[in-house]
Amino acid sequence: MIQLQDVEKMYRGKVHALRGVSLEVMDGEIFGLLGPNGAGKSTLVKIIMTVIHATRVSGTLLEKPIGNRKILEDIGYLPEHHRFPYYLTGKQVLHHYAALANVSRKDRITRASSFLSRLGLNGWENKKVGSYSKGMLQRLGIAQALMNDPKLLVLDEPTDGVDPVGRREIRDLLAELRDEGRAVFLNSHLLSELEMVCDRVAIMVKGKVTMQGTIESLTQDSRRYEIETEESVPTWAKEVVDDVSEHLMVIRSDDPAIIQPILDRLRRDQITILSVKPVRENLEDLFMRAVDHTDTPGAVQ
Ligand SMILES: Nc1ncnc2c1ncn2[C@@H]1O[C@H](COP(=O)(O)OP(=O)(O)O)[C@@H](O)[C@H]1O
Numbered sequence: 001m002i003q004l005q006d007v008e009k010m011y012r013g014k015v016h017a018l019r020g021v022s023l024e025v026m027d028g029e030i031f032g033l034l035g036p037n038g039a040g041k042s043t044l045v046k047i048i049m050t051v052i053h054a055t056r057v058s059g060t061l062l063e064k065p066i067g068n069r070k071i072l073e074d075i076g077y078l079p080e081h082h083r084f085p086y087y088l089t090g091k092q093v094l095h096h097y098a099a100l101a102n103v104s105r106k107d108r109i110t111r112a113s114s115f116l117s118r119l120g121l122n123g124w125e126n127k128k129v130g131s132y133s134k135g136m137l138q139r140l141g142i143a144q145a146l147m148n149d150p151k152l153l154v155l156d157e158p159t160d161g162v163d164p165v166g167r168r169e170i171r172d173l174l175a176e177l178r179d180e181g182r183a184v185f186l187n188s189h190l191l192s193e194l195e196m197v198c199d200r201v202a203i204m205v206k207g208k209v210t211m212q213g214t215i216e217s218l219t220q221d222s223r224r225y226e227i228e229t230e231e232s233v234p235t236w237a238k239e240v241v242d243d244v245s246e247h248l249m250v251i252r253s254d255d256p257a258i259i260q261p262i263l264d265r266l267r268r269d270q271i272t273i274l275s276v277k278p279v280r281e282n283l284e285d286l287f288m289r290a291v292d293h294t295d296t297p298g299a300v301q
């Protein structure tokens with residue numbers, strides 16, 4: 001769906017926004033680009049959508065070179081900080097943008113009513129968007145991105161300004177859209193949003209992608225068991241586990257077989273086991289690690 005190699009962007013004001021970004025979005029997946037504000041996420045999206053030029057880009061979008069505008073007919077786009085003309089109603093907005101994308105009147109009518117209701121805007125379709133809340137504008141923006149029945153959706157901060165219930169609805173909708181066979185490329189600075197919905201993620205910090213893969217594969221190495229004891233950890237523990245503190249033993253493995261003999265031995269020693277916990281990093285830990293690494297010169301390829 002999207003394949004990018006070594007994208008560079010230097011803004012005229014000499015901001016080096018992208019420093020050699022490569023990534024791949026596959027058919028039928030939800031791919032999340034994650035990074036703090038100013039990381040370069042929107043810059044990358046705008047390059048893909050031909051809104052701005054890259055300083056250097058090679059890659060393809062739906063198998064056509066980046067920059068080919070014809071292919072954009074098959075892509076739905078929600079830009080960041082979008083502004084719809086405030087004097088149009090929600091329904092008029094959808095018709096307006098779909099007409100720009102050459103969608104027939106017949107399709108516009110059926111899709112507008114279907115997406116307005118799927119995005120929870122029933123009853124608001126004939127009200128002017130000037131009266132919409134930020135969350136409603138965002139939902140309307142997603143409906144707008146769907147009007148051309150796209151194979152790929154590119155959503156820049158889709159849940160920005162949406163309340164928690166609305167966010168959940170948007171996540172469910174994205175999963176449904178994926179199940180219909182569409183790919184979704186979204187970006188967000190909200191970690192938990194991505195963790196819940198994305199099949200794969202890339203973490204971008206200061207214009208570079210520092211990690212990319214499934215959340216499962218990115219957090220694989222961090223898996224461990226933690227055993228908490230009431231009495232002090234016995235001295236033999238230092239020999240058999242990876243980390244020991246007064247009441248805690250850490251075993252860096254996700255294999256339950258490895259911890260069984262340790263538990264047996266603790267019981268033999270009449271140590272009270274308070275808890276045995278399998279632990280793995282979440283996206284936030286991963287993200288913090290990625291941010292830390294960029295502060296260490298040479299740590300990021
Ligand atoms: N038009 C512009 N001119 C100069 N610098 C810009 C422009 N747009 C964005 N930037 C800078 O490029 C960097 C990346 O911005 P952006 O892509 O918007 O990040 P994100 O979407 O991850 O928050 C930031 O330092 C931002 O200030």
Ligand SMILES: [Mg+2]
Pocket residue numbers: 041042043080156157
């Ligand atoms: Mg942005």
